[in-house]
Each structure stands twice: as structure tokens, then as C-alpha cells.
Amino acid sequence: MRVKLYHFPLSTPSRGALLAARAVGAPIEVEIIDLFKGEQLKENFLKINPQHCVPTLDDNGFILWESRAIACYLADRYGENDHLYPKDLKKRALVNQRLYFDSSSLLVKLRAVTHPVLFQGKTTFDHASKADLDTTLDFLEKFLNNSTWVAGDNYTIADTSIYATVSSIIALGWDMSMFPNIKRWLTECTSLPGHAENEDGAKAYGEAVRKNLSHQ
Ligand SMILES: N[C@@H](CCC(=O)N[C@@H](CS)C(=O)NCC(=O)O)C(=O)O
Structure with a gap:
């Protein structure tokens, strides 16, 4: 069986996929694609993924990014049960909602803060973008008002995905004092399989951003 995950540890979504794979216990082998060296643009990788992004999965020739x-695929294909990605229609819908929130809100707001510093020569975080990210974190804070995990009483792939994003935010040195529920949930997240591996990648991401800042 050959299940390969093309991965770059500094990439937030890539860490989200790896955390899901670890939680599922999927039999993956990790191959690093170093985005800082432009390895995603090499011909061999472009043949696999013309969109040249990580994470990319190769499950015995089935390619998915x-x-x-x-x-979702790994949980359905390799999960021992449906705890990580429930089959129940409404429970699954809630997990999906959280996943879309992560993809289309939280990560987008994080990138609005960091991309100008990482890729456009800025040396400070933009104030409006910072406020926007705080507003979005406050939505997550509210999701966690009455539940231990982001989509219920046990962790799911919504937690692994959102945790990858929040760990990147934390690695920037973000002030989380307004978000006690998120802080409590982050403590729970230390029990996620692959937690330490994720922390290493998040820390490297934070350092890559912070070294471009004029202060902090
Ligand atoms: N929505 C995608 C985002 C993937 C993505 O943007 N990956 C970035 C790294 S964070 C990448 O591979 N960039 C290299 C490139 O596009 O050439 C996902 O969740 O997988």
C-alpha cells in the first residue's frame, strides 16, 4: 500500500491534512516539497498536481489536493469508525461548516495579515487585517461556547484543520487574551495525534513571518 502526502511543514493547510492523517492513523509516507526552493514547480510534481500546491495526496495513484x-477522504477511507468525520447527516454538515469556515474565513484572514509581510516586503501587520482576524477568531470563540471541540463532544477533522490554522496564528505571537474558549480548546488540542509535529511546523512558520517584521 502506498499513500504519499506531499507536504511542507510551514504550510498551514498542509499541516492540517497531516494532522488529519495522523488522527485517522492512515498509513502515509510524507514527502517534503520545499516551497522556499520552488520544488512545487518541478516537472515531476506539476505532472501530479498542475495547481502546484501542498498538501497533495497520492493514494496508490489516486491524486487529491x-x-x-x-x-475528508482519509477519514472516510482509513478511519476505524466515523468519529472523525461522522456519517450522521447533521453531524457531518456541522463538521463541513467548520471546515468551510476555516478555509474561507479564518485562513483567508490569517493570510491577509501575513502575506504582505512574507511576500510583499511589508515590515508591519496591517491594522485593519489584524482587526479582521480578531473578529473571525471571535466567531470561533463563540463556536466553543458550549462545546469541548469545534463541532461537538469529540474531536473531528474540523478540529485538526482549524487547529493547524490557529497554531500558525499563535506562532505569530498573537494576543489570545480575549479568547478564553479558544485557549481552553488549545489545551485539549495537545492530545491530538501529531500535535508535536504540527507545533514544529507552526513555530518555523511563525519565525519565517516574524523575521520580516521591524518590531515584535
Ligand atoms: N486551499 C488549499 C490551499 C493550498 C495552498 O495554498 N498551499 C500553498 C502553501 S500554504 C502552496 O502550496 N503554495 C505553493 C504554490 O501555490 O505554488 C488547501 O487547503 O490545501
């Missing part, structure tokens, strides 16, 4: 699609 988009981190959350990978997480």
Missing part, C-alpha cells in the same frame, strides 16, 4: 478534501 485541497487539505480539507484530503482530510
Whole structure:
């Protein structure tokens, strides 16, 4: 059996897919694609994924990219039960809602803060983008008002995905004092399989951003 995950540890969505794979216990082998060296643009990788992004999964020739699609696939294909991605229609819909929130809100707001610093020569975070990210974190804070995990009483692939994003935010040195529920959930997340591996990648991501800042 050959299940390969093309991965770059600094990439937030890539870490989200890897955390899902670890939680599922999928038999994956990890191959690093170093985005800082432009390895995603090499011919061999472009043949696999013309969109040249990580994470990308190769499950015995079945190629899939988009981190959350990978997480859903791995949970359905290799999960011992449906705890990580429930079969129950409404429970699954809630997990999907959280996954889309991560993809289309939280990560988008994070990138609006960091991309100008990582790729456009800015040396400070934009104030409006920072406020936008805080507003979006506050939505997550509310999701966690009455539940231990982001979509219920046990962790799911919504937690692994969102945790990858929030760990990147934390690695920037973000002020989380307004978000006690998220802080409590982050403590729970230390029990996720692959937690330490994720932390290493998040820390490297945070350092890559912070070294471009004029202060902090
Ligand atoms: N929505 C995608 C985002 C993937 C993505 O943007 N990956 C970035 C790294 S964070 C990448 O591979 N960039 C290299 C490139 O596009 O050439 C997902 O969740 O997988």
C-alpha cells in the first residue's frame, strides 16, 4: 500500500491534512516539497498536481489536493469508525461548516495579515487585517461556547484543520487574551495525534513571518 502526502511543514493547510492523517492513523509516507526552493514547480510534481500546491495526496495513484478534501477522504477511507468525520447527516454538515469556515474565513484572514509581510516586503501587520482576524477568531470563540471541540463532544477533522490554522496564528505571537474558549480548546488540542509535529511546523512558520517584521 502506498499513500504519499506531499507536504511542507510551514504550510498551514498542509499541516492540517497531516494532522488529519495522523488522527485517522492512515498509513502515509510524507514527502517534503520545499516551497522556499520552488520544488512545487518541478516537472515531476506539476505532472501530479498542475495547481502546484501542498498538501497533495497520492493514494496508490489516486491524486487529491485541497487539505480539507484530503482530510475528508482519509477519514472516510482509513478511519476505524466515523468519529472523525461522522456519517450522521447533521453531524457531518456541522463538521463541513467548520471546515468551510476555516478555509474561507479564518485562513483567508490569517493570510491577509501575513502575506504582505512574507511576500510583499511589508515590515508591519496591517491594522485593519489584524482587526479582521480578531473578529473571525471571535466567531470561533463563540463556536466553543458550549462545546469541548469545534463541532461537538469529540474531536473531528474540523478540529485538526482549524487547529493547524490557529497554531500558525499563535506562532505569530498573537494576543489570545480575549479568547478564553479558544485557549481552553488549545489545551485539549495537545492530545491530538501529531500535535508535536504540527507545533514544529507552526513555530518555523511563525519565525519565517516574524523575521520580516521591524518590531515584535
Ligand atoms: N486551499 C488549499 C490551499 C493550498 C495552498 O495554498 N498551499 C500553498 C502553501 S500554504 C502552496 O502550496 N503554495 C505553493 C504554490 O501555490 O505554488 C488547501 O487547503 O490545501
